[in-house]
Amino acid sequence: MNISRMDVIYARQSVDRKDSISIESQIDFCKYELRGGSHKVFKDKGYSGKNTDRPEFQKLLVEIKKGTVKRVVVYKLDRISRSILDFANMMELFQQYDVEFVSSTEKFDTSTPMGRAMLNICIVFAQLERETIQKRVTDAYYSRCTKGFHMSGQAPYGYRLEPTVVEGIRTKMMVAEPEAAEQIRLMFEMYAxxxxxxxxxxxxxxxxNIRVYDKSLARGYLSQLLRNPVYAQADLELYEFFKSQGAAIINDPADFAGTNGCYLYQGRDVKEDKDKSLKDQILVIAPHEPIVSSDVWLRCRKKLMNNTAFQGGRKAQNTWLAGKVKCGNCGYALKVTHNPAGYEYLRCNKRADNGGCKGCGTIRKNEFEQFVFTAMCEKLREFKLLRGGEEKVNPKLTALQVELAQVENEIEKLLDTLTGANATLLAYANSKIEALDTNRQALTKQIAELSVETVSPKQIELLSGYLDDWENVCFDDKRKVVDGLISQIRATNDYVQIEWKI
Structure with missing residues (x-):
């Protein structure tokens, strides 16, 4: 069957600016190249050319693979790609499906070796231009850093943003919120x-009942807040401290008069953990007023530098159930704790943080791990009996697993935003998480039902092998087995609820 092949115009515009050619103008140029012939238009507005993640461009590729495209016409080479690798792959695809490529302003003929060579040379320069733009953006960022501009994002807790002008340029400055500023002072004075x-x-x-962004104060958030020099009085004492730590200080010592606060930006060459090292980070005087004296801030910072006990992590890394087991009352992770007699227990992280949960009761780690191990063995035995038959593949299961991973990733991202969120964002995030969790549970159930028909005998054999020799299985492999069988465990000393993947 003969398939009629068509001419195609592709246009792209990343940003609508006065000095950029509009999509409509690009299409007009391409129409002139086609001399009024029939054609189909694909256009992506608001998408960069650094990759091929563009909806209309992806539709164009589908048409090419169907064999319905005869020729692709663009206004200019960089409208279709600014990446050498992407462009090389496209040219290979065009050749495979006998598709001509035309740049209306550069007059390339891809049917000749010289034309292909010229295209590759041009794409090199297109990528160079993109990298040059990126460098200019980076340079502009660090230039603004050194002048004390607020560099986007919400103000840290205790401040709000108000418009201001610095060196004739409109920007924003931070203004202290009286009630929250008092809470900040209390945190620093207590920790000092x-x-x-x-x-x-x-x-x-x-x-x-003191709330930070309408939620309980958590130790991890407190640890980050106490490290932030944005609250500190920028005087000579602070200057000397940052200088001794290897920070890049933009202002002269005379500017550290104690009347202003400061910003700390991550420098270009910072390779170490920015929470542990100040080397090569950029310190600059800022227009806002400080909340905490330099003496109090420095006492806290030096105490933090010597505090190796708290790492801010939430996962219990000394149990192979890390990341899977949650408090049955509040949903926070359970962590491993030790009592003076040497016994290990699983405790609610939220209760340990601030007493905001009644906790999960007394759960001995070793006994709980044995309980979960027994449950995994029993579940696998049930699974083998239910499954039977030969190996099957179910594309629907794969799609559901991908969807579940995306939902869980969304939940994780939303949970991260709750730290430091304002009331409006907090309400939105909570409602969104609730909806996502309902979807997650439905997906988990569907996956469990479908898995009975789709898990391969090899996978069953591998998991069974691990469980049969559990005492000799390494910690990381135990984690993998749990991850393969279990989505989540919610537990108290009264009940255990396991969400299975099979």
């Missing part, structure tokens, strides 16, 4: 005391 811990502060805030 030698015997005060993160837990002491978070428990006090919980007992006094």
């Amino acid at each position: 005391e030698p015997e005060t811990s993160f837990g002491d502060i978070t428990r006090y805030f919980e007992e006094q």
Whole structure:
């Protein structure tokens, strides 16, 4: 059967600017090249040429693979791609399906070796132009950093943003929120005391019903807040400290008069953990007023530098159930703790943070791990009996698993945004998480039902082998087995609910 092949115009515009050619103008140029012949138009507005992740361009590729495209016409080479690798792959595809490629302003003929060579040379320069633009953006960013501009994003807790002008350029400056600023001072003053811990502060805030962005103060968030020099009085004492730590200080010592706050930006050459090292980070005087004296901030910072006990992590890395087991009451992760007698228990992380949950009760780690191991063995035996038959493949299961991974990723991202979120964002994130969790549970159930028919005998044999020799299986392999069988465990000392993947 003969398939009629058509001419195609492709146009792309990443940003609508006065100095950029519009999509409509690009199409007019391409129409002139076609001399009024019939054609189909594909256009992507608001998409960069750095990759091929563009909806209309992907539709064009589908048409090419169907064999319905005779010729692709563009206004200019970089409208279709700015990547050498992407362009090379496209040219290979065009040749495979006998598709001509025409640039209306550059007059390339891809049917000749010289034409292909010229195209590759041009794409090199297109990529060079993109990398040059990226460098200019980076240079502009660091130039604005050194002048003390606010570099986008919401203000840290304790401040709000207000418009201002710095060196004739409109920007924003931070203004202290009185009530939140008092809470900031309290956090710093409490932690500056030698015997005060993160837990002491978070428990006090919980007992006094003091909320940060309408939620309980968590130790991880407190740890990050106390490290932020944006709250500190920028005086000579602060200057000397950052200088001794290897930071790049933009202002002269005379500018550290104690009347302003400061910004700390990550420098270009920073390779170490920015929370642990200040080397090569950029310190600059900022227009806002400080909340905390340099003396108090420095006492806290030096105490933090010596505090190796708290790492801010939420996963219990000394159990192979890490990341899977949650408190049955609040949903926070359970972590491993030790009592003086040497026993290990699973405790609710939220209760440990600030006492905001009644906890999961007494769950001994070794006994709980044995319980889950037994449950996995039993589940696998049931699965073998239900499955029977030969190996099957179900594309629907693969699609559901991909969808589940995307949903879980969305939930993780939303949970990350809750730290430091304002009331509006908090309400939105909570409602979104609730909807996503309902979807996640439905997907998990569908996957469990379909998996009975689709998991291969080899996978069953591998998992069974691990469970049969569990005592000799390494920690990482135990984690893999749990990840292959279990989506999530919610537990208290009264009940255990396991969400299975099979």
